[in-house]
Amino acid sequence: MFENLTDRLERSFKILKGEGRITEINVAETLKEIRRALIDADVNYKVAKTFTDEVKQKALGANVLTAVKPGQMMTKIVRDELALLMGGTASDINLDGRPAVILIAGLQGSGKTTFSGKLANLLKSKRSRSVLLVAGDVYRPAAIEQLKILGQQVGVEVYTEEGNKNPVEIAENAIKYARGKNINTVIVDTAGRLAVDEAMMEEIAAVKRAVKPSETLFVVDAMTGQDAVNTAREFNERLDYDGVVLTKLDGDTRGGAAISIRSVVNKPLKFISSGEKMDALQVFHPERMADRILG
Ligand code: GDP
Numbered sequence: 001m002f003e004n005l006t007d008r009l010e011r012s013f014k015i016l017k018g019e020g021r022i023t024e025i026n027v028a029e030t031l032k033e034i035r036r037a038l039i040d041a042d043v044n045y046k047v048a049k050t051f052t053d054e055v056k057q058k059a060l061g062a063n064v065l066t067a068v069k070p071g072q073m074m075t076k077i078v079r080d081e082l083a084l085l086m087g088g089t090a091s092d093i094n095l096d097g098r099p100a101v102i103l104i105a106g107l108q109g110s111g112k113t114t115f116s117g118k119l120a121n122l123l124k125s126k127r128s129r130s131v132l133l134v135a136g137d138v139y140r141p142a143a144i145e146q147l148k149i150l151g152q153q154v155g156v157e158v159y160t161e162e163g164n165k166n167p168v169e170i171a172e173n174a175i176k177y178a179r180g181k182n183i184n185t186v187i188v189d190t191a192g193r194l195a196v197d198e199a200m201m202e203e204i205a206a207v208k209r210a211v212k213p214s215e216t217l218f219v220v221d222a223m224t225g226q227d228a229v230n231t232a233r234e235f236n237e238r239l240d241y242d243g244v245v246l247t248k249l250d251g252d253t254r255g256g257a258a259i260s261i262r263s264v265v266n267k268p269l270k271f272i273s274s275g276e277k278m279d280a281l282q283v284f285h286p287e288r289m290a291d292r293i294l295g
Helices: 003-017 024-040 045-061 070-085 112-127 141-154 167-180 198-211 226-239 256-265 286-294
Strands: 100-106 131-136 157-159 185-190 215-221 243-247 269-273 281-283
Touching: 003 024, 003 070, 003 286, 024 045, 024 070, 045 070, 045 256, 070 256, 070 286, 100 112, 100 198, 100 226, 112 131, 112 141, 112 185, 112 215, 112 243, 112 269, 112 281, 131 141, 131 167, 141 157, 157 167, 167 185, 167 198, 185 198, 198 226, 215 226, 226 256, 243 256, 256 269, 256 286
Parallel strands: 100 185, 100 215, 131 157, 131 185, 215 243, 243 269
Antiparallel strands: 269 281
């Protein structure tokens, strides 16, 4: 995903790895090239500008002009700043509550249902949780079917109420059901729309008010680039969610959303999904991602 960005950054550091004395002009050129590379990777302009301003401050503070290996020094500064930009350290999800309730929100097609299955799988296999998946997308029978199939694949029960069109009721009943069966984690999948609309937002907000989830996750398709960041902002204004899940990182994405979503929305990126298989889900680690970007 980051091939192009990695290449471009490497080339920009070469300006500092050449022979002779490093000048302020060399540093400025490097920073300009880093900024361009980020913008071409679909990082929002303002984020790229603030980022390179920050790198410049750090570079001057570290006396890059007189350093023995200015190229290496700059690489390290950029790596550390990228990790910070993406949130610094990994953020876990909150599983407080009996049961812990995790609410999943996002546009239709973003990968919500697939992610719900993957998260159930991860919590069950890696964290020994007992999980109930809840089909809250009451408008699309296909979505309910899809969740049932995923539940079967990962060995997790799926709660549905055929004919009930009230997602708040379904979620509340599912939680009661989980309590009765001693299931400690409930994942509620919700209905999305093709674009942000008030009715959808109100519906998800109503479910959130009713079930008071310990964790609300917003799912977004990385391939939508800067739109991903804009949608993340709109959902956050309305839902004040706890974390972001970026999907389809295996697809044709330049990676900008992964880099900039944290600083634009001020909510941590918690999971990245990179495939349709149930185990294609990873906890997001900013530092590992920064290493990957620098190649
Ligand atoms: P929902 O409408 O938000 O519930 O989205 P779905 O979970 O139904 O996903 C929409 C499509 O994207 C489906 O065809 C999924 O198989 C596919 N999909 C979901 N996550 C990923 C991913 O990480 N990578 C790829 N390549 N496809 C994905």
